[in-house]
Amino acid sequence: xxxxxxxxxxxxxxxxxxxxxxxxxxxxxxxxxxxxxxxxxxxxxxxxxxxxxxxxxxxxxxxxxxxxxxxxxxxxxxxxxxxxxxxxxxxxxxxxxxxxxxxxxxxxxxxxxxxxxxxxxxxxxxxxxxxxxxxxxxxxxxxxxxxxxxxxxxxxxxxxxxxxxxxxxxxxxxxxxxxxxxxxxxxxxxxxxxxxxxxxxxxxxxxxxxxxxxxxxxxxxxxxxxxxxxxxxxxxxxxxxxxxxxxxxxxxxxxxxxxxxxxxxxxxxxxxxxxxxxxxxxxxxxxxxxxxxxxxxxxxxxxxxxxxxx
Amino acid sequence: xxxxxxxxxxxxxxxxxxxxxxxxxxxxxxxxxxxxxxxxxxxxxxxxxxxxxxxxxxxxxxxxxxxxxxxxxxxxxxxxxxxxxxxxxxxxxxxxxxxxxxxxxxxxxxxxxxxxxxxxxxxxxxxxxxxxxxxxxxxxxxxxxxxxxxxxxxxxxxxxxxxxxxxxxxxxxxxxxxxxxxxxxxxxxxxxxxxxxxxxxxxxxxxxxxxxxxxxxxxxxxxxxxxxxxxxxxxxxxxxxxxxxxxxxxxxxxxxxxxxxxxxxxxxxxxxxxxxxxxxxxxxxxxxxxxxxxxxxxxxxxxxxxxxxxxxxxxxxxxxxxxxxxxxxxxxxxxxxxxxxxxxxxxxx
Numbered sequence: 001x002x003x004x005x006x007x008x009x010x011x012x013x014x015x016x017x018x019x020x021x022x023x024x025x026x027x028x029x030x031x032x033x034x035x036x037x038x039x040x041x042x043x044x045x046x047x048x049x050x051x052x053x054x055x056x057x058x059x060x061x062x063x064x065x066x067x068x069x070x071x072x073x074x075x076x077x078x079x080x081x082x083x084x085x086x087x088x089x090x091x092x093x094x095x096x097x098x099x100x101x102x103x104x105x106x107x108x109x110x111x112x113x114x115x116x117x118x119x120x121x122x123x124x125x126x127x128x129x130x131x132x133x134x135x136x137x138x139x140x141x142x143x144x145x146x147x148x149x150x151x152x153x154x155x156x157x158x159x160x161x162x163x164x165x166x167x168x169x170x171x172x173x174x175x176x177x178x179x180x181x182x183x184x185x186x187x188x189x190x191x192x193x194x195x196x197x198x199x200x201x202x203x204x205x206x207x208x209x210x211x212x213x214x215x216x217x218x219x220x221x222x223x224x225x226x227x228x229x230x231x232x233x234x235x236x237x238x239x240x241x242x243x244x245x246x247x248x249x250x251x252x253x254x255x256x257x258x259x260x261x262x263x264x265x266x267x268x269x270x271x272x273x274x275x276x277x278x279x280x281x282x283x284x285x286x287x288x289x290x291x292x293x294x295x296x297x298x299x300x301x302x303x304x305x306x307x308x309x310x
Numbered sequence: 311x312x313x314x315x316x317x318x319x320x321x322x323x324x325x326x327x328x329x330x331x332x333x334x335x336x337x338x339x340x341x342x343x344x345x346x347x348x349x350x351x352x353x354x355x356x357x358x359x360x361x362x363x364x365x366x367x368x369x370x371x372x373x374x375x376x377x378x379x380x381x382x383x384x385x386x387x388x389x390x391x392x393x394x395x396x397x398x399x400x401x402x403x404x405x406x407x408x409x410x411x412x413x414x415x416x417x418x419x420x421x422x423x424x425x426x427x428x429x430x431x432x433x434x435x436x437x438x439x440x441x442x443x444x445x446x447x448x449x450x451x452x453x454x455x456x457x458x459x460x461x462x463x464x465x466x467x468x469x470x471x472x473x474x475x476x477x478x479x480x481x482x483x484x485x486x487x488x489x490x491x492x493x494x495x496x497x498x499x500x501x502x503x504x505x506x507x508x509x510x511x512x513x514x515x516x517x518x519x520x521x522x523x524x525x526x527x528x529x530x531x532x533x534x535x536x537x538x539x540x541x542x543x544x545x546x547x548x549x550x551x552x553x554x555x556x557x558x559x560x561x562x563x564x565x566x567x568x569x570x571x572x573x574x575x576x577x578x579x580x581x582x583x584x585x586x587x588x589x590x591x592x593x594x595x596x597x598x599x600x601x602x603x604x605x606x607x608x609x610x611x612x613x614x615x616x617x618x619x620x621x622x623x624x625x626x627x628x629x630x631x632x633x634x635x636x637x638x639x640x641x642x643x644x645x646x647x648x649x650x651x652x653x654x655x656x657x658x659x
Binding site for chain 2 (some may be wrong): 087141142143146150153154157158234243247271275278279282285286289293294
């Protein structure tokens with residue numbers, strides 16, 4: 001997918017990947033929406049009308065203003081304001097940024113752990129395999145959300161509220177990454193088991209390459225496509241997990257909100273009729289997760305047509 | 311079969327042991343029982359004496375064994391906030407959560423089976439495509455957001471005036487899209503029927519059922535798409551098999567084939583997966599109970615975290631761990647019983 005040289009770009013344009021992307025309207029639309037959201041999040045400091053982290057720009061008198069189109073709206077705040085008087089459009093842009101950073105970060109950590117443990121379990125087999133997969137089984141049977149909630153609760157209790165708020169973004173990446181590694185490890189292990197019976201692995205062994213080199217340089221590249229598929233879906237899951245943790249008060253603090261903590265802060269005011277503080281960030285969250293899931297579905301069909309199932 | 315039984319049970323015990331070690335580590339790392347028991351004025355020597363008396367200076371292993379021994383006798387310490395045994399606190403809150411899970415499970419079963427079967431029998435029908443589309447969107451909506459939207463629509467109410475109200479169609483559209491609100495969104499209601507022990511049920515009064523409605527619909531919404539997809543996939547596979555083709559050739563009625571022969575074999579994997587999923591629902595009850603202020607164990611756990619009520623957190627961990635382990639082991643055993651082809655040596659397929 002790199003565009004480093006002309007030949008690669010040509011190869012990409014003639015690939016099945018590009019061909020099936022061009023013909024799938026849902027995939028194109030999802031990709032465009034996702035691209036817009038990622039760009040909007042990356043360039044949030046330039047796009048957002050105000051900086052929600054800057055207390056000097058917030059006026060409490062502006063709190064709970066409705067979005068444009070409703071009675072009492074102020075055109076300076078197109079999507080209205082939250083209970084602290086922050087411009088909702090700006091907080092959503094910054095919040096999407098936080099959610100995406102945590103989503104991608106957590107999946108990178110998961111992938112690192114999952115690939116390492118999956119390769120070890122699949123290639124070495126025996127006791128290593130048994131122990132690692134037991135741990136994965138137990139963790140999965142507990143549901144990853146439960147593990148994340150428990151780890152988050154313990155961290156919060158041991159660090160205290162203030163300290164936890166400051167390092168929340170790293171904590172969330174760590175918590176979600178550690179809670180969800182078994183998903184990727186299982187996928188990697190399954191493809192390693194299939195790959196290690198092939199002749200090129202025997203050839204590498206005969207040539208006297210070390211175990212580590214065979215695992216990472218020879219087998220790993222051949223297991224990448226299922227990893228891509230599952231990692232895409234995992235980004236969506238990580239964003240939902242982050243939102244859930246933040247909603248429970250175990251995630252991002254309100255001063256540095258993610259989409260989940262925006263929904264949480266709005267929920268306290270929903271009974272007073274200020275539905276937009278909750279529902280607009282909620283809609284953004286759903287659209288973000290939905291397009292990633294749709295892209296994941298499409299990717300699964302393209303990269304793995306044989307395994308396709310309902 | 312006996313070997314399978316022994317293996318599964320010993321595995322369950324091992325998992326329970328690991329959970330208890332984790333719980334003990336949390337208790338040991340976070341809670342200082344001395345600080346909770348004595349005031350500021352107690353001198354250092356007296357503190358040491360109490361530590362010695364409570365056995366807090368013993369080696370870790372001895373302390374763990376004492377913790378595990380007490381746990382086995384149903385003693386997981388006292389809650390700081392409620393000032394009574396943690397297990398009693400959990401027993402008070404557990405029925406509310408169980409009723410929520412039962413309500414959600416009923417909704418899931420009543421909706422997912424007909425929808426899943428229908429979209430497997432007629433995969434090309436527009437209604438099936440609609441259900442599949444809805445379930446893809448449904449997977450992408452977090453459970454707490456579903457809950458909030460339900461509260462906004464059915465508890466607070468929505469007035470729509472986007473369309474011109476001076477025309478007949480505009481008025482009709484406005485009225486059709488507006489909702490009255492009025493469904494309860496908070497707690498379990500005033501009048502509950504005492505059943506036995508600490509169990510007070512909301513199933514027997516219309517008030518209790520009204521309170522149960524929105525929370526159980528939200529909880530069901532997270533699992534419903536999964537079950538619809540699972541039932542559809544399994545049913546489509548069963549419909550391809552030889553015995554169904556033979557039944558068709560024999561001229562049996564479509565209804566008999568679909569619901570008597572095919573559905574039976576569809577439900578087998580669905581029940582086992584479903585058992586595990588219902589265990590997983592416990593995690594989602596925390597979110598649902600928070601939104602609806604439902605006085606179950608999930609809300610209790612979250613409050614325990616904000617109050618740093620360490621013994622209650624630890625007890626919740628142990629109880630939820632036990633529920634998970636028991637459901638998983640039972641599901642495994644039932645699967646081994648009804649499907650003899652499962653590998654009895656272990657490792658799930």
